Amino acid sequence: MEMNSQSQEKSYMASIPSKLHEFIKKIKKIGEEDPRRIIHSTKVGLALTLVSFFYYFRPLYDGFGQAGMWAVLTVVVVFEFTVGGTLSKSINRGCATLLAGALGVGAEYLAGVCGEKGEPVVLGLMVFSLAAVSTFTRFFPNVKRKYDYGVLIFILTFSLVAVSGYRVGQILELAHQRLSTILIGGATCMIISVFVCPVWAGRDLHFLVAGNIEKLAAFLQGFGGELLACGGDKSSKDSSGKNVEKSFLKGYKSVLNSKATEESLANFAWWEPPHGKFKFNHPWKQYSKIGALTRECACLIESLNINTKSLSPASEFSAKIRQPCVEMSTESGKALAEIAAAIKKMRRPPQSVEAHVQSAKSAADRLRSVLQNSSLPPKPDLQDVASLLVAASVLIDVIRCADGIAAAVGELAREAGFEGLKTTEAAAAVNRRGIVSPVDDGDHVVVEIQAAAADSPEKKIIST
Amino acid sequence: MEMNSQSQEKSYMASIPSKLHEFIKKIKKIGEEDPRRIIHSTKVGLALTLVSFFYYFRPLYDGFGQAGMWAVLTVVVVFEFTVGGTLSKSINRGCATLLAGALGVGAEYLAGVCGEKGEPVVLGLMVFSLAAVSTFTRFFPNVKRKYDYGVLIFILTFSLVAVSGYRVGQILELAHQRLSTILIGGATCMIISVFVCPVWAGRDLHFLVAGNIEKLAAFLQGFGGELLACGGDKSSKDSSGKNVEKSFLKGYKSVLNSKATEESLANFAWWEPPHGKFKFNHPWKQYSKIGALTRECACLIESLNINTKSLSPASEFSAKIRQPCVEMSTESGKALAEIAAAIKKMRRPPQSVEAHVQSAKSAADRLRSVLQNSSLPPKPDLQDVASLLVAASVLIDVIRCADGIAAAVGELAREAGFEGLKTTEAAAAVNRRGIVSPVDDGDHVVVEIQAAAADSPEKKIIST
Numbered sequence: 001m002e003m004n005s006q007s008q009e010k011s012y013m014a015s016i017p018s019k020l021h022e023f024i025k026k027i028k029k030i031g032e033e034d035p036r037r038i039i040h041s042t043k044v045g046l047a048l049t050l051v052s053f054f055y056y057f058r059p060l061y062d063g064f065g066q067a068g069m070w071a072v073l074t075v076v077v078v079f080e081f082t083v084g085g086t087l088s089k090s091i092n093r094g095c096a097t098l099l100a101g102a103l104g105v106g107a108e109y110l111a112g113v114c115g116e117k118g119e120p121v122v123l124g125l126m127v128f129s130l131a132a133v134s135t136f137t138r139f140f141p142n143v144k145r146k147y148d149y150g151v152l153i154f155i156l157t158f159s160l161v162a163v164s165g166y167r168v169g170q171i172l173e174l175a176h177q178r179l180s181t182i183l184i185g186g187a188t189c190m191i192i193s194v195f196v197c198p199v200w201a202g203r204d205l206h207f208l209v210a211g212n213i214e215k216l217a218a219f220l221q222g223f224g225g226e227l228l229a230c231g232g233d234k235s236s237k238d239s240s241g242k243n244v245e246k247s248f249l250k251g252y253k254s255v256l257n258s259k260a261t262e263e264s265l266a267n268f269a270w271w272e273p274p275h276g277k278f279k280f281n282h283p284w285k286q287y288s289k290i291g292a293l294t295r296e297c298a299c300l301i302e303s304l305n306i307n308t309k310s311l312s313p314a315s316e317f318s319a320k321i322r323q324p325c326v327e328m329s330t331e332s333g334k335a336l337a338e339i340a341a342a343i344k345k346m347r348r349p350p351q352s353v354e355a356h357v358q359s360a361k362s363a364a365d366r367l368r369s370v371l372q373n374s375s376l377p378p379k380p381d382l383q384d385v386a387s388l389l390v391a392a393s394v395l396i397d398v399i400r401c402a403d404g405i406a407a408a409v410g411e412l413a414r415e416a417g418f419e420g421l422k423t424t425e426a427a428a429a430v431n432r433r434g435i436v437s438p439v440d441d442g443d444h445v446v447v448e449i450q451a452a453a454a455d456s457p458e459k460k461i462i463s464t
Numbered sequence: 465m466e467m468n469s470q471s472q473e474k475s476y477m478a479s480i481p482s483k484l485h486e487f488i489k490k491i492k493k494i495g496e497e498d499p500r501r502i503i504h505s506t507k508v509g510l511a512l513t514l515v516s517f518f519y520y521f522r523p524l525y526d527g528f529g530q531a532g533m534w535a536v537l538t539v540v541v542v543f544e545f546t547v548g549g550t551l552s553k554s555i556n557r558g559c560a561t562l563l564a565g566a567l568g569v570g571a572e573y574l575a576g577v578c579g580e581k582g583e584p585v586v587l588g589l590m591v592f593s594l595a596a597v598s599t600f601t602r603f604f605p606n607v608k609r610k611y612d613y614g615v616l617i618f619i620l621t622f623s624l625v626a627v628s629g630y631r632v633g634q635i636l637e638l639a640h641q642r643l644s645t646i647l648i649g650g651a652t653c654m655i656i657s658v659f660v661c662p663v664w665a666g667r668d669l670h671f672l673v674a675g676n677i678e679k680l681a682a683f684l685q686g687f688g689g690e691l692l693a694c695g696g697d698k699s700s701k702d703s704s705g706k707n708v709e710k711s712f713l714k715g716y717k718s719v720l721n722s723k724a725t726e727e728s729l730a731n732f733a734w735w736e737p738p739h740g741k742f743k744f745n746h747p748w749k750q751y752s753k754i755g756a757l758t759r760e761c762a763c764l765i766e767s768l769n770i771n772t773k774s775l776s777p778a779s780e781f782s783a784k785i786r787q788p789c790v791e792m793s794t795e796s797g798k799a800l801a802e803i804a805a806a807i808k809k810m811r812r813p814p815q816s817v818e819a820h821v822q823s824a825k826s827a828a829d830r831l832r833s834v835l836q837n838s839s840l841p842p843k844p845d846l847q848d849v850a851s852l853l854v855a856a857s858v859l860i861d862v863i864r865c866a867d868g869i870a871a872a873v874g875e876l877a878r879e880a881g882f883e884g885l886k887t888t889e890a891a892a893a894v895n896r897r898g899i900v901s902p903v904d905d906g907d908h909v910v911v912e913i914q915a916a917a918a919d920s921p922e923k924k925i926i927s928t
Contacts, residue, residue, distance in 0.1 A: 030603050037603045045596035048619070049588050052627040056584060069624055076595075076620040124513050131540075132509035139494050139501045155512070156540040160533055163516040256763070260724035296766070299720070303767035306861050362536060390857040397770050 040081050047075050058234045070178050074185030084201035084268025086193040100154045101175045104161025123162050131155050133418030145267050153310045201268035202278050209287050209434040210343035212294045213336050215251040219301055220333030222249050224326045238292040244370045262291045277346045280314035283415040290408045297401040304394045324367040332402045333359035339409050348413040348420045353406055360399045367392055503661045504545050534642050538649030548665035548732025550657040554650035564618040565639045568625025587626050596640030597617050609731050662820050665732035666742050673751050674807035676758045677800050679715040683765055684797030686713050686788045719762040720816045726755045741810045747879040754872045761865040768858045785852045788831035792859040795824035796866045803873050812877040812884045817870055824863045831856055
């Protein structure tokens with residue numbers, strides 16, 4: 001019996017290193033996913049140590065005592081991952097404390113007038129009604145979004161002041177002490193948050209939206225390739241490269257559930273001062289609009305992905321439908337990819353986006369005419385054609401969606417005052433499209449631009 | 465000039481009543497949307513008043529002072545809308561305070577050993593490292609979900625105790641005081657939250673998931689009707705009833721973004737004790753599974769809705785496709801509606817669900833054979849047929865999804881130990897299907913059940 005439990009213990013002890021190893025791997029993964037998390041943790045530690053020491057070494061308020069506590073409390077509660085979060089909480093906390101403190105003093109004074117017997121009744125009534133009304137306001141969507149924490153602190157401070165039982169004179173002194181400590185705590189957080197490796201919610205939102213569009217683009221471009229492959233040689237599909245490509249086609253899934261993150265980032269971004277290329281009054285609301293369109297597009301892609309899992313091998317007729325489908329998919333994908341790249345660089349989307357959308361649309365028109373005019377074989381395998389038709393139909397909607405995204409991003413670029421692409425960058429962007437071959441002949445770069453909508457290629461010479 | 469500003473002021477004053485009216489209407493709307501919000505607000509006021517009075521009238525700790533403050537603070541911070549939220553925060557707060565307090569005393573003792581010069585250094589290092597490490601653990605998904613608030617309070621309490629500068633004896637006394645007040649505050653919240661009109665997160669989650677399935681069902685049943693209408697008489701579509709029906713068809717949209725709410729409710733539900741029909745160890749995780757399938761289905765419906773906005777008028781061939789489509793839509797809608805009703809009543813989904821799914825599947829099979837065998841007109845208007853084909857193809861996926869939901873709900877019913885339908889309810893459920901006509905002849909209810917899969921109707925007599 002004892003032997004058994006000993007051996008159990010032994011095997012348990014033996015499993016510890018592997019468990020520890022797994023745990024460390026997990027920690028590493030979380031840190032590697034976003035190294036700013038490690039920096040944030042150190043920042044919190046730093047802020048807390050600073051504030052603690054400030055009070056530890058100050059004999060002003062007999063040792064640590066009442067007041068310093070509020071500074072530590074403020075730092076712990078207020079320091080958030082993003083600058084916007086920290087600012088929002090600090091400002092909410094400061095203003096709410098001030099307002100509730102003033103109201104509390106008024107309440108205390110009023111209760112004092114009512115005599116010794118009336119005082120607790122009046123105070124109780126006021127605490128009850130203020131707490132109930134304030135709690136109810138937290139259900140207002142606007143309040144919930146921006147001032148939820150402020151209302152909480154408002155209720156807290158008012159109750160503390162009103163029930164403290166101090167006289168007005170004492171309260172004022174206490175309020176001064178408490179406000180100053182909250183200010184010191186809040187200021188420490190804000191300064192460290194803004195100046196030491198800041199994490200801007202606005203910047204995160206910007207790149208989240210761009211990244212989501214990029215994921216859609218990756219899918220559409222990859223999907224076009226898949227369509228082409230399943231029409232032509234099957235060998236490329238069965239190669240070992242397939243799995244890699246498939247995981248590439250699943251990236252859009254995370255877009256579907258991005259709304260909550262986007263909303264909270266947009267709320268925090270509202271509080272942030274101008275930073276980097278994000279100026280004062282940056283149109284944060286526009287990102288929600290783009291985000292909604294992106295999710296709509298992701299939804300279409302989801303149904304595209306589900307519907308066309310089993311694409312049939314090529315027949316003569318399906319080849320006619322397949323070709324425009326491939327073009328619709330890849331061209332709208334290219335348009336989205338260029339939009340995403342433009343957002344990331346904070347530039348206006350280039351002209352070529354419009355060209356890609358146009359060629360996608362003309363492919364759709366071609367498809368329509370194929371459907372109207374082509375003669376079918378006497379007994380077409382309609383079921384085989386059906387899944388291609390579905391893909392075509394969904395792709396037409398995807399093009400419409402991509403067009404909407406382009407328009408919304410254009411509006412964002414206008415409102416935020418993004419600049420257009422510089423000529424060299426325009427050339428590079430065009431180069432990325434893969435249909436041009438730049439020839440460097442010393443002073444000039446000769447770029448052949450094949451306008452996707454027009455037929456004749458034109459040559460441009462750009463001085464470098 | 466003065467006249468002008470006076471008249472401006474007048475018009476401003478005149479607009480106040482209408483603004484006030486609007487504001488009151490808004491408040492009313494928020495209250496009416498969920499009357500429990502008003503009750504919750506009153507509950508918070510009540511808890512706060514109770515705790516305040518407890519300390520106001522207790523001369524034990526000279527007036528209000530240090531300790532009572534923590535009770536008020538706890539009530540304000542801990543009281544959440546749902547029981548699960550309140551319990552989660554209370555328990556987190558209590559445990560974290562206890563643990564951090566003990567660690568803090570240890571740290572204080574250790575620092576004391578290091579002499580007067582070493583003390584601040586050791587304390588500072590400990591506060592820094594503990595705060596940094598704890599903050600980092602908040603990025604662990606598991607910790608974030610359930611113990612985020614606890615970690616926050618842990619950092620807070622440890623810092624407060626470690627930097628307080630008190631000797632160990634003093635700290636123990638303080639800790640006792642503080643813990644007891646937190647206990648009183650937390651217990652007040654928990655008792656009021658659980659026993660006064662409780663808002664159970666688990667119950668909300670349960671009905672949210674059921675409601676989402678119901679919305680999908682409403683769309684599918686309505687969509688079947690729309691398809692039928694656009695095939696037959698156009699008049700019904702253009703009548704004034706159209707707008708009502710259309711808003712009815714938009715209900716599913718909210719399902720798409722329900723993930724965040726569902727997740728937070730599931731997290732809170734985990735903390736709740738058994739209540740009503742929700743027993744200990746209720747399979748809360750299963751709801752996330754059902755929710756994910758529901759959202760997948762909603763995504764399909766979204767593309768269905770976008771794709772088939774312009775359904776073409778009837779041709780001879782399209783009528784052949786339309787008929788099975790209508791059946792696929794309405795039958796899968798009926799299946800989902802019965803599943804939703806069963807969830808709401810906490811019953812096992814009835815047998816008829818399977819029958820509806822089967823008849824939807826057989827409609828899909830019929831459609832496939834139509835596509836394979838029917839002879840097309842020499843030049844079919846493929847484009848017109850295309851949007852119907854798309855609807856058909858998406859509906860096939862919807863059926864698969866509905867089947868998945870039925871299986872997941874069946875699993876939930878098994879794990880949670882839901883009972884089967886009672887015979888009378890079964891009869892009522894069958895009645896709701898609309899293909900039977902119960903005849904009440906006194907003692908017996910004669911119900912004609914037309915099994916959707918089989919062809920011959922059978923009669924059953926159920927004693928009432």
